[in-house]
Amino acid sequence: MKRRFDTDNIEKHFFSKKINVAIFFYFMYNNIKSTVCQMQIYIFMTVLEKKI
Secondary structure (H helix, E strand, O other): OHHHHHHHHHHHHHHHHHHHHHHHHHHHHHHHHHHHHHHHHHHHHHHHHHHO
16 A cells, blocks of 8 residues: 555656646747847847948
């Protein structure tokens, strides 16, 4: 009985870890997308300034 409880606990812990990693990667991906967007806007603005 005790051993079964331990394995269940480990599985739950592993599952929650996977969810945390997935959330972490999701936020990282969103951050990268927004920074790329900002970079593009920044480059666009500098190019505009040089033309003007």
